[in-house]
Amino acid sequence: MLFQLLTESSFFLSVLCVQVPQDAQVLTQCNSSNIFDGIIPQGYKKAVAPSTGDKEVDIYITLQIADIYGLDEESMDFYVHMYFDDMWRDERLATKCIQRARPIILPEEVAENLWVPDIYFENSKWGEMFKISVPNTNVKVMQDGMIYRYSRYVLQISCPMDLRFYPMDIQICSIRVALFAHPDDVARLHWTNDLDSPVKDIDAIVLLSPVKLPQFKLSAVNTTEHTENWNTGNYTSMIAKFTFARHLTSYIVNTYIPSVLVVLMSWLSFWLDVGAVPARVTLGVTSLLTLATQVVQSRSSIPPVAYINALDVWLFFCINMVFSTLVEYAISYYISFYKTFDGKCLCFPFQRCTGNFIKKTIADQSNAVSSKVSWVSSEGPTERLASSSEKQQKILGSTVSSTKCIDKISRLIFPFFFLIFNIMYWPYYLTFSTPGSD
Numbered sequence: 001m002l003f004q005l006l007t008e009s010s011f012f013l014s015v016l017c018v019q020v021p022q023d024a025q026v027l028t029q030c031n032s033s034n035i036f037d038g039i040i041p042q043g044y045k046k047a048v049a050p051s052t053g054d055k056e057v058d059i060y061i062t063l064q065i066a067d068i069y070g071l072d073e074e075s076m077d078f079y080v081h082m083y084f085d086d087m088w089r090d091e092r093l094a095t096k097c098i099q100r101a102r103p104i105i106l107p108e109e110v111a112e113n114l115w116v117p118d119i120y121f122e123n124s125k126w127g128e129m130f131k132i133s134v135p136n137t138n139v140k141v142m143q144d145g146m147i148y149r150y151s152r153y154v155l156q157i158s159c160p161m162d163l164r165f166y167p168m169d170i171q172i173c174s175i176r177v178a179l180f181a182h183p184d185d186v187a188r189l190h191w192t193n194d195l196d197s198p199v200k201d202i203d204a205i206v207l208l209s210p211v212k213l214p215q216f217k218l219s220a221v222n223t224t225e226h227t228e229n230w231n232t233g234n235y236t237s238m239i240a241k242f243t244f245a246r247h248l249t250s251y252i253v254n255t256y257i258p259s260v261l262v263v264l265m266s267w268l269s270f271w272l273d274v275g276a277v278p279a280r281v282t283l284g285v286t287s288l289l290t291l292a293t294q295v296v297q298s299r300s301s302i303p304p305v306a307y308i309n310a311l312d313v314w315l316f317f318c319i320n321m322v323f324s325t326l327v328e329y330a331i332s333y334y335i336s337f338y339k340t341f342d343g344k345c346l347c348f349p350f351q352r353c354t355g356n357f358i359k360k361t362i363a364d365q366s367n368a369v370s371s372k373v374s375w376v377s378s379e380g381p382t383e384r385l386a387s388s389s390e391k392q393q394k395i396l397g398s399t400v401s402s403t404k405c406i407d408k409i410s411r412l413i414f415p416f417f418f419l420i421f422n423i424m425y426w427p428y429y430l431t432f433s434t435p436g437s438d
């Protein structure tokens with residue numbers, strides 16, 4: 001108890017001992033009317049960076065992101081509304097009139113005589129500092145010569161995107177900050193949370209509110225830096241990387257499921273009779289047209305890139321499936337004019353195919369009508385032969401069975417291929433979707 005009291009009082013005393021002489025000094029020399037005048041001393045050179053000896057001036061930067069919006073594939077850019085903070089030390093300033101922990105805000109006419117980092121945003125296409133009702137920037141000076149500058153900007157940042165995995169793509173967009181003229185040995189940028197930063201408890205990137213984009217989810221924010229070596233010196237730029245993952249739900253609902261349904265619909269053709277020409281052709285052609293419309297629609301929301309994306313691959317395969325259905329029908333229709341020798345040729349996996357096809361000669365031209373009638377009637381419950389011989393009926397019967405057999409196989413083969421395609425497509429695009437750019 002006594003010990004605690006002693007230590008507490010000695011702490012209090014020590015605070016007083018440090019505080020009192022300093023405050024007294026401040027009070028005797030400084031007053032509110034001369035506080036700004038002395039800060040920038042005589043002979044201060046605005047153009048000279050405040051590097052001390054061989055040591056470059058370290059500039060620590062922080063991005064406070066208020067909003068990210070307008071991320072767009074068409075123009076490949078996005079907008080960011082942010083507060084940009086940079087801080088550095090200028091030991092040439094006369095800061096003795098500034099009280100500890102009470103930084104002063106420099107008026108514009110004083111601040112404009114100060115050396116400030118020539119910050120620029122390397123990959124911005126456009127940008128503006130807010131000016132309503134006053135320029136949204138201020139410069140604060142601390143007693144130890146630390147200078148803090150805050151500014152509010154809106155920037156249009158370029159973000160080249162690789163759309164190979166669209167719509168399962170992950171895009172990395174970055175904001176690159178650098179000094180326009182100063183090489184690293186004069187002035188060097190750092191993130192505030194760098195390991196050797198004096199202000200490392202300040203986050204380098206702060207999201208002031210959750211970023212909500214209609215198409216993307218902001219999945220990660222990382223900071224990094226990149227140095228380029230030139231013969232005039234090395235130049236380091238700070239890179240803030242934003243990783244955006246696209247929301248897939250709307251694509252599943254609007255494109256993937258409808259296209260699957262169209263493909264499934266086209267398979268109905270295999271359950272229809274070979275003779276149902278209008279029905280089967282219409283089914284195929286309608287499916288093909290529906291998918292073609294979807295291809296056009298899917299292409300309308302992304303720029304006309306030279307490569308094919310994941311959605312293209314999908315729709316191309318669906319179109320292929322439907323097209324194959326039409327081809328299958330053409331083949332099975334054509335084969336219905338052929339017959340087998342033994343009449344027992346059916347196909348794998350139902351029966352082994354042993355016979356050879358030969359051209360059916362009886363059914364051409366003159367007998368076409370009669371053969372058609374008999375062919376239909378062989379299907380029906382009441383077998384009524386129009387005007388064909390016993391032999392002809394036999395031939396037709398076998399033709400019908402081999403034709404049906406192609407349909408039967410297709411009922412299995414087509415879904416099988418579609419399944420295989422799905423098994424390859426989804427894992428590939430979902431697991432290997434790599435960030436498109438940086």
Ligand SMILES: *[C@@H]1O[C@H](CO)[C@@H](O)[C@H](O)[C@H]1NC(C)=O
Binds near residue numbers: 030031
């Ligand atoms: C403030 O201090 C300066 C000297 O540093 C003196 O000339 C001036 O009169 C003072 N002003 C007031 C209001 O005390």
Ligand SMILES: *[C@@H]1O[C@H](CO)[C@@H](O)[C@H](O)[C@H]1NC(C)=O
Binds near residue numbers: 219220221222
């Ligand atoms: C990027 O940041 C995220 C968190 O926002 C973190 O999980 C991830 O490990 C970081 N990646 C790298 C390469 O630093």
Ligand SMILES: *[C@@H]1O[C@H](CO)[C@@H](O)[C@H](O)[C@H]1NC(C)=O
Binds near residue numbers: 185229232234
């Ligand atoms: C630039 O960096 C390289 C190493 O990356 C170093 O060898 C070189 O001395 C640097 N140049 C200057 C001018 O600092």
